[in-house]
Amino acid sequence: xxxxxxxxxxxxxxxxxxxxxxxxxxxxxxxxxxxxxxxxxxxxxxxxxxxxxxxxxxxxxxxxxxxxxxxxxxxxxxxxxxxxxxxxxxxxxxxxxxxxxxxxxxxxxxxxxxxxxxxxxxxxxxxxxxxxxxxxxxxxxxxxxxxxxxxxxxxxxxxxxxxxxxxxxxxxxxxxxxxxxxxxxxxxxxxxxxxxxxxxxxxxxxxxxxxxxxxxxxxxxxxxxxxxxxxxxxxxxxxxxxxxxxxxxxxxxxxxxxxxxxxxxxxxxxxxxxxxxxxxxxxxxxxxxxxxxxxxxxxxxxxxxxxxxxxxxxxxxxxxxxxxxxxxxxxxxxxxxxxxxxxxxxxxxxxxxxxxxxxxxxxxxxxxxxxxxxxxxxxxxxxxxxxxxxxxxxxxxxxxxxxxxxxxxxxxxxxxxxxxxxxxxxxxxxxxxxxxxxxxxxxxxxx
Numbered sequence: 001x002x003x004x005x006x007x008x009x010x011x012x013x014x015x016x017x018x019x020x021x022x023x024x025x026x027x028x029x030x031x032x033x034x035x036x037x038x039x040x041x042x043x044x045x046x047x048x049x050x051x052x053x054x055x056x057x058x059x060x061x062x063x064x065x066x067x068x069x070x071x072x073x074x075x076x077x078x079x080x081x082x083x084x085x086x087x088x089x090x091x092x093x094x095x096x097x098x099x100x101x102x103x104x105x106x107x108x109x110x111x112x113x114x115x116x117x118x119x120x121x122x123x124x125x126x127x128x129x130x131x132x133x134x135x136x137x138x139x140x141x142x143x144x145x146x147x148x149x150x151x152x153x154x155x156x157x158x159x160x161x162x163x164x165x166x167x168x169x170x171x172x173x174x175x176x177x178x179x180x181x182x183x184x185x186x187x188x189x190x191x192x193x194x195x196x197x198x199x200x201x202x203x204x205x206x207x208x209x210x211x212x213x214x215x216x217x218x219x220x221x222x223x224x225x226x227x228x229x230x231x232x233x234x235x236x237x238x239x240x241x242x243x244x245x246x247x248x249x250x251x252x253x254x255x256x257x258x259x260x261x262x263x264x265x266x267x268x269x270x271x272x273x274x275x276x277x278x279x280x281x282x283x284x285x286x287x288x289x290x291x292x293x294x295x296x297x298x299x300x301x302x303x304x305x306x307x308x309x310x311x312x313x314x315x316x317x318x319x320x321x322x323x324x325x326x327x328x329x330x331x332x333x334x335x336x337x338x339x340x341x342x343x344x345x346x347x348x349x350x351x352x353x354x355x356x357x358x359x360x361x362x363x364x365x366x367x368x369x370x371x372x373x374x375x376x377x378x379x380x381x382x383x384x385x386x387x388x389x390x391x392x393x394x395x396x397x398x399x400x401x402x403x404x405x406x407x408x409x410x411x412x413x414x415x416x417x418x419x420x421x422x423x424x425x426x427x428x429x430x431x432x433x434x435x436x437x438x439x440x441x442x443x444x445x446x447x
Contacts, residue, residue, distance in 0.1 A: 004053055004326050006043035011327035014039015018320060019358055023403045028359075029309075032316030036323045043327055057322015058315045060371055064168045065311045068161045069304065070276045073283035074115045074246060076303020079124075081292050082236065083243035084111045088125050090240045092132060100132045101200065104143065105150030105192045109185070112154030114247035115279065117306070118362075119409045121154070122147045126413040141203035141424050142196045144414045148424075149192025149431040152396045156181035156188075156389075156435065159250060159279055161310055161363040166392040169370020170384040174275045175254035180389045183442060184435040188396075191434040195427055204420055238290040246286020253278045310363070317364040321371030334376045344380030345444040347373060348387045349436045352394025360404025365395040386443035393439035397432035400425060 018035025022028050036057065040050040078084045088107040095103035104125060111121040122144075129143045155162060157178045167177045237243075253273055260268025283300065287293045324330065337347055351373040356365030369391045377387045400407050402422070411421035 004045055004049045006040055006045050006053065006323060006327040008043075008327050008329040008332045010039045010041070010043020010045075011324045011329040012039075013042050014323050015320060015358060019403065022359070028364075029312045029316040032313070032320050032359075036319035039320075039323045040326070043323075045326070053322045053326045054319045055322075057320070057325065057371070058318040060321065060325075061165075061168075061314050061318035061367055064161070064165045064367065065314050067164045067168070067174070067275050067279075068311055068314065069307050071115060071159055071161070071164070071279045072303035072305075072307035073280035073300045074159070074250060074286070074303070075117070075283075075306060076299045076301070077246055077283040077286045077290075077292075078111075078114060078116055078243075079120060079306075080295070080299040080302050081238055081243075081287070081290050083238050083246070083286070083290060084114070084116050084121070085124050086237045086240055086243040087111060087114070088128060092128050097132060097136050100136045100138060101142065101146045101196045102193050104129050104132065104146040105153075105189055105196065108147040108150035109154035109189055112151045112160070113158045113185075115159050115250070117160060118148075118151035118155050119406050120306075121151050122410050123413055129414075137205075138200045139203040139205055140414045140416055141420065141427070142200040144410060144416070144421075145196040145199070145424060145427050145431075146192060148400065148410060148428055149196065150189060152428070152431055152435065153185040153188035153192065155362060155396065156392050157185045159254070159275055161307075161314065162366045162392065162395065164275065165314070165363055165366040165370060166388045169366065169374050169391070170378075170388040172384055172388055173254075173257055175258050176385055177388050177392065179255065179258060180385055180443070181392060181439075184389065184393050184439040187438040188431050188435040191431045195430055199427065203423070204416065238292075242290045243286075245289035246282045249285050250278055250282035253282065313361075313364055314367055317359070317367040318371065321368050324368065324372035330373050330376050333373070334380075343444075345382055345390075346440065347380060348377050348382055348390035348444070349394035349440050351377070352391040353397045353436065356395035356397065356399040357401060360399055360401040360407065362392075362395045362399050365399060366392055369395065382444065386447065389439045389443050390436070393432070393436040397436050398425070398429050399432070400428050 014035040017038055018031045021031035021034060036054055037050055040053045045053060088111055091107040092103040108121050108125045111124060112118050125147050129147060133143045159174060163177050164174055167174045256268050256271055256273055284296060287296050287299065337344060351369040352365060355368035356362055359365055378384065407421060
């Protein structure tokens, strides 16, 4: 089959159209499909070639989609049983009110790191933040920044769709991407605590929370998709020890291959464990440990439902990625970087930043960045793991924009107006920017 060449103007127009439709509240999935179709046609592809572009683009993300759907088992187990809330409350209770901002940031980081979407993690921790913030006199912006920044840090070390996409985009093990993100994540946590502490008396004060938060969420930073955070009554929540069994097993199994590579142990190296079956296994074992295995069907179905819309949006992102890959847009960006005398290493974080901002989603942004720019990034001499970490961290910088659902979900969780929520975006960008900077310096220039 002959190569399909699409002009970069068509790709840029298609991406712009998709963003405009999302801003107009059109379904993100259809917005991305329409943008891909129009962009391909305007870029010079025939109707038949346009279909080929879309199909090849969506096929490129099928590995990610399968792993995202598999992750629904662990996510459902953590959320439906109340295990995620148990972990969050244990962290806040043990650190105490004097370290409220650190406690909230760390709680959201860990909840996200064990496989819960960041918007859902914020919804889980938000009622705790209301209580802590009201008692300690901490403002809404500081509380939300603590949760959002902590979530961003946890997101780059999690088995969430964005990490899966980063791993698949550069043909890496998920565990490699998760482990490589630890240092940037710790710096992100530190930046979150410092910045949130600096603004803890600025902005709207807390007021009594009338209704418990039990809201729908979709899209946004930690993966796109509908989800509902239902907080379990204290009496039926599992103990902390039982809550940790599932995510602990997932982490242990995921790191066996990297340990085998480092140690040279052939048995571990040949296991070839994959997130596709590790995450469901961990979820089922976690349910059994919490005495909830009899709810396995309903809980895993709930987890799958949360992931379904994520998978659909990833298919939409794949279509746009197919358009960009068929065009010479990435070549134009590379030429621009060469002309500006900027290090080619910066293409990785820059592509993550731009794509994350374009779709206001970390996972969709990573899909677009890896599918469209992975080849030129690697051709510039950047190692696959370094590229994955830099793209991944870059996608967290300005992904919480108003055309993504995460922006609105978190605003609702803290009862903030659009204007109040917008004022927080630069602070979130500082947290994401810190992680992107650390990832770039560490993996792009030092290692």
